[in-house]
Amino acid sequence: MNTPLLYIRATLYWIGLLTSTVFYGLFSPLLLMLGPKLSYRTVLPWTHFNIWWLKVTCGVNYNIIGKENIDLNNRGIILANHQSTWETMLIPTLLPTTSWVLKKELTWIPFFGWALITTKPIAIDRKSGASAVEQVKKRGKERLDEGNWICMFPEGTRVLPGQKKAYRMGAALLAEYSGYPVYPLAHNAGECWPRHSYIKLPGTITVSIGKPFSVEGLTAEQINDMVRNWIEAEIEKMPPAVKK
Template identity: 30%
Template sequence: MTSIFVRSLIYNVLFYLLLTFWILVAVPTFVLPRRALMRVAKLWGQSSIWLMRVVCNTKVEFRGVEKIPQGPLIVAPKHQSMWETFALLQFFDAPVYILKRELTWIPFFGWLLMKADMIAINRQKRGRILMEMSRRAREEVHRGRQLIIFPEGTRTAVGAPPNYKAGVGQIYADCGAPCLPVALNSGLFWPRRQFMRYPGTLVVEFLDPLPAGLDRRTFIEQVSKLVETASNRLIEAGRKEQAELFGRVPSTNVQTAAPKVADRDLGHR
C-alpha cells in the first residue's frame, strides 16, 4: 500500500498542475466561441484520465457509447467521485452542468465556468432553487445542449443507500428531452473525500435512454432502478478485481453490501 500512497501523492500533485496548465491554455478562449473552451475542457478530462492510467495504473473502460443520442439530452450519471465531473465531458457536444454559484467566484476557473454558460445557482434562495434550476435547464436543453445532472445531488459513498431527488424529475419533465442513465464504479478508484487513488479497471456504462414524456414519479423510479442495478454490478466486479490485486478490498468508504432501491429512497417525501 506504500507504493499506492506514493502514486496517489504524485497523481494528486500532477492533477492540479495539469488543471492549472489547461486553465492557462483556456484563457484565450474568452474571446472565442464557447465551443473552443469546451474543446479545451475535454482535453483536460482526457489528459487527466491518461495521467491516472500512467501514474496509478487505473484503466478506464467506457461501455455503451453507441447508445448516446445526438442533440438535446439529459444525462443522469451515478455520482461517487469527482472523477466523473470531468471524465464525461468528452462524449457530449455542448455539455452543461448545474453548480453552486460560489464556484464561479474562483479566479480564472470560475470565469471559465461562466464563459461556458454553466448553470450557477444561489443556494440561499432555498424556496426558489428548483424553479430557477428548471428554468435555466429548460433554456439550455432547448438550445440543443446536454444537461449533465447527478440525480442524487451529491457524491455518495460506494454502497450507500440511494437517494434520488424528486426535483430531478421536475427538471426532466420541464426540459422535455430524453434521459441517458449512466452507471459507474468510480468510487472504488477515486473515493470521495479521500486522498488515495487505486489501480484497477474503472468502468462507465451508458445505459438505454429513457424517452421524454414520462411522468415524474415513473421517471425517478426507472432511472434509479437502471442506474443502481448496473452500478451495483460494476461495483461487484470492481471489488473482485481489487480483492485479487490486494488480497482484500481497500478502505474506500465502501459498505459491505449494496442496498436495493427502495421506494423511500427515490426522493418522494
C-alpha cells in the same frame, strides 16, 4: 492498500492535475472571448489529460458499456450517480457541448472555477430551495434549446460505494418540463477514487450508459424512479473495480 507507493503515485497525479488546472485557469479570460462552444472544445483536453495521467500514475483504467446508446443527434439530459471526481472528467469526453448543473461555489475556485464559467454551467444556490429548482428548469431548457446537453447528479453529492441516497427531484423536474430524453449513466468510480481520499486505488472502473427513454407522459416522480432503479440495478451487476 495504503502503502507508501500508493501515496507516491497519488502525489504524482495531484501534481499533474494541479499544474494542468492552473494552466487552463490562466487562459480562462481568453476562453470567455471564444464563446461557450469553442471554449468547451478548448478545455476538453484538460479532462482527457487528467484521465490519461490517472491511468499512468495510479493505474486507474475504465471500461464503457453502451457508449453507442448516446445519440449525438438527439441531445438530452444525462443523469448519473455521483461517487467521485472522476466521472466529472469522463462524462464531458463523451458528449458535445455540455452544461453542468452545479453548486455556484464551484465557480469561485481559483483557476478551475474560472475555466468552468466559460462552459456556461447552470450554477445554483442550493439553499434557495424552490427558487433553485425553477432556475434549473428554465435555464436547463434554454441550454438544451441552444444545442447543449445537460448533465446532473440527482443524488446531489458524492455517495460512497455501497451506500444509497435519495434522489432529488430537480433533474426529473427539468426532464418533465423540457420534454428532452433522459440518458441514465451508472459507474463505480468511487471504488478507485473514494470520496475525500488522497490516494487512488488501481483498478478498472465500469461505466454503463443506458438507452435514452422518452419522458413524454411521465411525471417527475416516475422519471426519478426509473432513473434510480436503472442506475442501482446496473451498479449491482458491475464487477469490482479494485481487485482484492
